[in-house]
Amino acid sequence: MKTMIKKFLHGIVGSIGWRIAKLGDKKLIILMYHRILPSSDERYRFEEPGMVVSYESFRMHMQVITDEGIPVVTPEAWLEKNENERPPVAIAITFDDGWLDNYQYAFPVLKEFGFVSTLFVVTDYLGCPAPFWPNRVLRLLLDKNSVISEEWHDLVNMMPSKPVLPMSRDEAAHVIASLKHYSDDDIYRALNKIPSSISGQIEMISADQLLEAKATMGVEVGCHTRRHYRLLEGLEESLLQEEIVESKEILKSIISEDPTTFCFPNGDYSSRALKMVRENYVAAVTTARGHNISGNVDKHQLVRIGVHNDISDTPLKFKARLSTFM
Ligand SMILES: [Zn+2]
Incomplete structure (x- = not known):
């Protein structure tokens, strides 16, 4: 019974809610993904349900975006545009942490669909076993x-x-x-x-794979600190410097350009951390849920929509999620 009610709700929100969400003010919807893995992959079993989307669902999401005719942009490209140049709705695709599976499974799909994306990497963990x-x-x-x-x-x-x-x-x-x-x-x-x-298996993208993704797969590289420390109140100044500023320098030495976007680990940040991010980056994303409404955006506190498999494994569920009503 519960499943039937849920299905009914997804149906309503996925169709009507999504139609409503597409109306009104111009908006940027930033999707937040972590891991993309075939459901048969052993790594899928060893991941928190809230962190993973199956390869099959991810492909379907890209097909829904294509069928809906929504342009895919990077957050920065959207921010650079004037109000009147922005489409009614745009989508940005972001990946947190720098998982190897993004390179193996997500980027080839994005290339096929012709979509750009942003990968936020943790600089000390490139090419490492799962470190978190x-x-x-x-x-x-x-x-x-x-x-x-x-x-x-x-x-x-x-x-x-x-x-x-x-x-x-x-x-x-x-x-x-x-x-x-x-x-x-x-x-x-x-x-x-x-x-x-500690598992021995390499699970994070390497510096070489990062460069390849950037050069050939439409992937922009953003910074997600050095060691994924949550930037909470009370974190020492020296650690804040390492996580926000040094990570930027390390990333710059790898990609040979300034990373311009930042992603707050776990969505946590103190006012001091936010100030430091404002001074060092053009834009930053949080984990707060919502749409970025044109004309009313704080570039360093961009909101996103977290996507994981349980709440997005049918087109209607995915559209319900996009609408922010579910
Ligand atoms: Zn993260």
Whole structure:
């Protein structure tokens, strides 16, 4: 019954809501993707549900955008245009973190459709195994062979209760959400005591692949800090400098031009971080949900629409998501 009501709602919002969303003020819809993987890929299973879109759904999204006749632009290109030059609705496609799977699966599809995109990379992690603590925690909690040993002590202390392993992806996602109360440094310190939390498989795009994507796949490169630290109130000034300014220099040395757009990790930022980003970048994206309405945009706090598979695996669900009503 619940599924039927949901289906009905998606139908209404996906058709009427999307039609309403296309009317009114001129707007830029910025899509936020993380990972694109075939649902049969082993990496899909070891990712939080909110972080991944299947290859099949991603292709379908691009087809919907094509069928709707919505122009695809980069956020910067849209911002550069005058009000009267902007189309009624434009879409920008962004990817956070710099996952290798974007290069393997998403960029070839975008090339086929002739769409530009922006990839926000974490500079210290180019060409690395999955480095982010949520992935490392997830692997530990989902792995059938994981055993809670002495080495787990500090990490388990941060969890709401002692985990029963292996967990489901949804249960593990809850634990990850609760760990966000702690600082990134504290979590990494606890995790580094558990050697099996590090997988050997390369999961992030390399510098060479980044250059190739930029040169041949219509991919703009933006900055997503050096180590993906959340830029929260209280973060030391030296760390803010490293994450916002040094990352820009590192990226510049790789792509031989100034990266002009920035992406806030986890959508978190203090007023000090925002000021530093304003001083160093032309534009920045957040994780706040919404449409960017022409004439009423803060270039350094652009809003986006997060897309993951559960809420976008049919054309109607995807359009409902685009409309921001669901
Ligand atoms: Zn990120």
